[in-house]
Amino acid sequence: MLDRIYRLMRMGVDQKRLEYFITVAEELNFTRAAQRMHVTQSTLSAGIKALEHELRTELLLRSTRSVRLTEAGSAFLPEARTAIEVLDRARAAVEPLSTGLRGSLTVGVLSGLTVIDVPALAGEFHGRHPEVRLRTETSQRGTSGLIERIKESHVDVAFVGADIKDAHLRSRAIKRYEVQLLVPADHPLARRRSVRLSDVAGETFIDMPAGFGQRQIVDDAFTREELFRRVLIEVSDITTIANFVAHGLGVALLPPDFAAAAGDAISTVPLTDARLAWTLSVVTSATRPPTRALHAFLDLIPHHIRRDRVF
Numbered sequence: 001m002l003d004r005i006y007r008l009m010r011m012g013v014d015q016k017r018l019e020y021f022i023t024v025a026e027e028l029n030f031t032r033a034a035q036r037m038h039v040t041q042s043t044l045s046a047g048i049k050a051l052e053h054e055l056r057t058e059l060l061l062r063s064t065r066s067v068r069l070t071e072a073g074s075a076f077l078p079e080a081r082t083a084i085e086v087l088d089r090a091r092a093a094v095e096p097l098s099t100g101l102r103g104s105l106t107v108g109v110l111s112g113l114t115v116i117d118v119p120a121l122a123g124e125f126h127g128r129h130p131e132v133r134l135r136t137e138t139s140q141r142g143t144s145g146l147i148e149r150i151k152e153s154h155v156d157v158a159f160v161g162a163d164i165k166d167a168h169l170r171s172r173a174i175k176r177y178e179v180q181l182l183v184p185a186d187h188p189l190a191r192r193r194s195v196r197l198s199d200v201a202g203e204t205f206i207d208m209p210a211g212f213g214q215r216q217i218v219d220d221a222f223t224r225e226e227l228f229r230r231v232l233i234e235v236s237d238i239t240t241i242a243n244f245v246a247h248g249l250g251v252a253l254l255p256p257d258f259a260a261a262a263g264d265a266i267s268t269v270p271l272t273d274a275r276l277a278w279t280l281s282v283v284t285s286a287t288r289p290p291t292r293a294l295h296a297f298l299d300l301i302p303h304h305i306r307r308d309r310v311f
Helices: 001-008 015-027 029-039 041-055 071-094 118-128 141-149 213-224 239-245 256-265 294-302
Strands: 060-061 067-069 103-108 134-135 157-161 169-178 180-184 204-207 230-234 252-254 266-269 277-286
Touching: 001 213, 015 029, 015 041, 015 071, 015 103, 015 134, 029 041, 029 071, 041 169, 060 141, 067 071, 071 103, 103 118, 103 294, 118 134, 118 294, 141 157, 141 169, 141 213, 141 256, 141 277, 157 213, 169 266, 180 239, 180 256, 204 213, 204 239, 213 277, 239 252, 239 266, 252 256, 256 266
Parallel strands: 103 134, 103 157, 204 230
Antiparallel strands: 060 067, 157 277, 169 277, 180 252, 180 266
16 A cells, blocks of 8 residues: 555655545536635646646546546546545654544445434534545445445445445444334234245335345345345335335335334234344445544444434
8 A cells, every 4th residue: 555655656746636636536526626625626627637747647537517537537546545545644643643633534324314413423523623524425326335435445434234244344333123024004914923025025015226235135035035026116215115105005124113103004014934134334444444534433423323213
């Protein structure tokens, strides 16, 4: 890793220009990137052009409508991130611990997540470390998308719906959810004490899109039993699934806590042949040493877990 930064520094690459490039690569928009960096758009653009001149390659493709990374830009982005991280750690080694943190931190968040009070967490973090640029992002592919973003060095830390078993990632469990069958109160299965997966394979399901942690656990369970199920409705916010079930649009496999909002309109039935559970976790990279800013953020998470929230 140190070889990377030495190589960049020997090339005369300026840290500020690296930060400009990383911010544009994250936003894919010069106006928003300039706002985040608190510089004029012309200053930002000049910095990117100077960086491209130093590297003798084009990093961004610009048009009046869009900005996107070139192949070289995509390859250079993780190198630029690594260089900034190493510089931050190098400064931390010689600066007193009381010195204010700098740099940037990108946090991946699942849609609808309230168990972690992310705004309050971000507010306390910013109050303690105002020089760290903090941004959040979601993924249309849920847990799988956020994990991919961590591995690609686009995201530093993410809250995901899975118990991660991956040598490239570090994972800390926040909350575990046991899964049961949710059916409308007037559904024939509502009178059962328990069901098997084979009993519900022919039902119409409501679920998250493919790639979300909870969806993957259920799909895997049906695959193991060599059963097929049909998902008729996909929703991106897990907290809304019970309402769809309550209106008779299908059944779902979810933690019973999610049925509370629908009241008596829903019945929950345990599974007998499959013990399904999924975990809300906080995940970071195991291949990149954590920065001081990341350590500081992780330390604050336990203080912003809301025990009164389902998800």
